[in-house]
Amino acid sequence: MTRVVHKFGGSSLSSASRYQAVAQIVVGQCQLGDCVVVSAAGKTTNTLVKLWQSYQQQEQQSFNDILLQVENHQIELINALFQGEKQRQLADILLTELQVITQAANTKTLNEAELLAHGELWSARILANYLSESGLQAQAIDARTLFTVHNGQLVHQQNKQACLATLDNDHIFVVTGFIAADDQGNTVTLGRNGSDYSATLLANYSDAEAVSIWTDTQGVFSTDPRKVSNAIKYPKVCREQANLLARLGNPVLHAKTLSPLKNTSIKLQVRSSFDPEAPGTEIVKAGYSKAKRFITSFDNLDLVRVDRLGVNEVREVSQLIQHSIHHFVQNGEEFLLLPGAFTHQVSQYFAGRLTLVESHLQGFALVAPKADISALELQAKSVLTEQDVVLRFAHSDEDYALFLTDQAIDSDVLAILHDKLVNKGRELAVIIAGLGNVGEVFLEQCQTQVARLQAQFDLKVVGLLRSQQMLFAASGLNLDNWQTQWQNEAQAYEQNEVLERIEELDYEHKVVVDITASESFSLLYPEFVKRDCHLISANKYAGTAQQDWYLSLRQQLEERNLLWRYNTSVGAGLPVNFALADLQNSGDKITQVEGVFSGTLSWLCSEYDGSKAFSDLVLEAQAMGYTEPDPREDLSGRDMQRKLLILARELGLSLDVDDIDLEPLMPEHLATGSWQDFLAKKDELDAFYETKFAQAKANHCELRYTGLLSIAEGGKVDAKVGIAFAEQGSAIANLTPGDNIFVVKTLWYDANPLVIQGPGAGKEVTAAGIHSDLFWLCQNLK
Structure with a gap:
């Protein structure tokens, strides 16, 4: 099973040193069963297009000169990468193919798609042989044996079967991009950026886990990094935004490249073959990446209006000109934004239904989260006005805005737009x-x-x-x-x-x-x-x-x-930790923290005056929702024990919970058994509390349940939670029922301690x- 499909474009294979760099990436990234899809080396496809044009124009000398350029480039690659018999073998195959091209031209039987296919065939052959010479089990595959087209449409089920039958786990397969075959075996091309499309098709057909598109950029940026130095490289971009950018002409990804990945879990990433260690950009499914902000600029576009636009006509026209077309509706009318070079061809297709609205347009598109578009559109128009850029046409939708102008958006204006609209906190x-x-x-x-x-x-x-x-x-x-x-x-x-x-x-x-x-x-x-x-x-x-x-x-x-x-x-919500940190940061030293850290126990102790049984107060607090479902959790003191431990650790003390002495606010044996067992013995709780209360009164104190953390001069720590007799008139004795209180002694707050008091529970104050x-x-x- 193919695990990963790697695709390398023309710039990644533009020279012998680039082939060697790609080979190193393959060695480091690929395992047997993986596939490598390649474009034609460098500008080979452009040169072959010129060769076809000279053939059509019957310019024999030009044809011969261009063919010699093709030969020299390929021979240069072969001679730099191979030696001996392998060099001679590959050169012979190349010369034979060039002779066939010459013969077809002389007999007027040269076919455009078959001619253009040579670029990818040569790249696949050279890279597969170079990998084999390096010790890898590599095999070149002609994609025309894998991809079949019927009436202009890929035959997906047949292609999937061909891929699964051909691609085993014994080789690294180097597959030609850009090309396929029709039912009769004739060569067809997959159009502009067809090699990227080939890679994602192959990933779909072979049930791959991931696709890596290796380019000359490090990933997907917020705008063109060659024009704006502080353009942001995004680690992740959602497929929806990637599709929109592709329709708007962003050169990194193209709409049809993404279509085979729809409804699949195949991962797609864009990486730099010139800097393979740099992290790239992953194109992820909806919900796995937040929407980003982008500015993509363009030039030489025409805006046309089309009457009675059919359901599939945009897709058909896009296939006809092999270029993305952006379609939108404004005031009930259908518009297309397309490269000016193809306007005549598109006009012929629509046969009288097309009206040219604006021509030779420059401008940019702003892509952003839906919630941001409205405000950003106004900001963009303000920047354009400040920079004396006149709008010819504007359009916005829920996730993008178009700004079409007469003049090009130069690097300075683009940088200002980027700073205002994209760079954020x-x-x-x-x-x-x-x-x-x-x-x-x-x-x-x-x-x-x-x-x-x-x-x-x-x-x-x-x-x-x-x-x-x-x-x-x-x-x-x-x-x-x-x-x-x-x-x-x-x-x-x-x-x-x-x-x-x-x-x-x-x-x-x-x-x-x-x-x-x-x-x-x-x-x-x-x-x-x-x-x-x-x-x-x-x-x-x-x-x-x-x-x-x-x-x-x-x-x-x-x-x-x-x-x-x-x-x-x-x-x-009390700022206890803040206060302790500030005191220490100021150079003070905390010597003691004492207080009541439970709103429940604060209320119980403060409300008790002997007029009703303590157990009745407990049940009353339970009914009001002041206690845990089982109030013994509060009476155990464990919650306050944990809170005191947190404070101790905030002070940098190394304590565990067992290092804090714990005295419950009830006889210890009442903690066992069921709640009903406890209720049956509540008189024992009442007697226990009444005794402690009487002792406190005999000492002219108030009964409270406190935590105490003391730090002696030598660093000795005393930590305990339990019943305390608070001197009458003290802050703890005068505690408002339900409040928490923290009495902090320091070197500077010794005789007159710092007191922090207020609600220690409640959903509003806790949330705050x-x-x-x-x-x-x-x-x-x-």
Whole structure:
């Protein structure tokens, strides 16, 4: 089975040294069973076209001179690449073929397609023999034995059978591009850029995994890099935009090249044979790449209007002139934009139905995401006015805009257009995991927050994850109706599918925002980091994982220059981590952090005054949704234990969760058994709490449940979570029910500690805290 089809164009084979460079690429990139499709070397096809023209015009001397040019070029290649018997053998075959051409010309039987086919035949023969001389099992294949055309149409099923029968896994096959045969065995050509088309056809017919188009450019750029020095090379371009660019005359890819890949999983990439180590551009299926911005310029075009345009006539005319034609409708009328050299031929085809609207047009087309086109069209017109470029005709559609002018768009104007319309701020793709209460509020807040952040970043929410469903849109989701999109388009997924979609995102930066409470999802963080994702967590598990795992994750983030923020994992929206970091960055030293880090336990302890049983308050808090479904999770203190560990690690301390002493807010034996078992023994909880409460009052204190982290002068750390007696009048004793509080002592804040207090839970404040982390990330990336 063919794994990869590689195609090399004429510029890649223009000299002996280029053949040698291509051979090195084949040796490094190909395996047995792969195919290499070749164009004619250098300008050979153009020279053969001139040879045909001199034959038609019966210019014998010109014919002989051009044929000698052809011979000299091919002999030069053979002599430079081969020696001895192989050199003589190939030269003899070439001279025999040239004699046949001369004889056919003399007898007036020369055929154009058969003449032009020689360029590809010579390239395939030379490269296959050179590869064989280098020790590879290489074989030249004439594509006329693989591709059959009937009444101008490729016979796909027959061609597929021919390819599968011919192409084994014992050779690297060097296949001629550009040519095919009809039912009678006569040579036909596949038209302009037919070798690229041959490569994708061959990939389709042979069930290949991928196609690599090797050219003299490094990939697909935002505009012509020869004219604009800061043109952007895109790592990925979606097929829809590639097709549109092809119809608009972009020279890198052509519309028919892409057609055999429709509805297949075959990968297509454009790479440079002059710089094979450079990453190229991958042309990917819809949804696997965000829409990009392009400016493609053109010249010498004619704009025509056609009456009663038939369904297939654009395709037929395009085949007739072997060139892409752009068709559009404006005000109910059908227009074609075509190369001026073919206008007469096209006019004859339409026989009186064609009207020339504008001729000798220059200009450019702007291709961009649908949401951007309207604003960009206005900007483009403003730039043209500033540069004194007069528009002759303009047209816009949902994903492109045409600007046709009298004067050429020179490099200076093109550079200005590119800077204004294409070069943007940095890009950030946001993937949100967790669409519960906080996640939904976060998305609601995104509608205004994203607009604010886009002044600095091209920020788009591209993925949503919930349980076992995902929704991805590489160009960005519409946040105004994400619920509808979710209902209509969300799909079940496996873990590897999520990782694949994230890896495919071709943004400058990516961030996974984890609003789940899932330990298993947090274990995916190293996989996200491998795919160059920053992390924002409201999930506490990663920050409290085993020290070795945690330190390994931190190291991976540092190695890839990635950022991780999890301020909301402690204190919801309160700026606790920010404050601790600022204090340390200022040169201060933190000696103690004490506080209440649970809104549930804050409310329970502050509300209890002995007038009702503590267990009744617990049940009341459960009914109001303040607690976990099983309130013993709150009473165990494990949540506060994890939060204290996060704070300790933020201070650079090497602790694991077991290094923090834990005293539950209930008798330990009540943690076992079912919830019903607990309810049956709730009197024991009441007695336990009442005793602790009485002890606090006897000491003129308030009963609170706190976390305490102390760092002694020698670096000794004391960390514990449990019942505490807060002195009356202190900040912790006066805590508002439900609030979190953090009392921070430092060298500078010792006698009068720094106090951070406020709601430590709630979907609105938590969502806002996550947005604060996102803003922090953007600021640091900027």
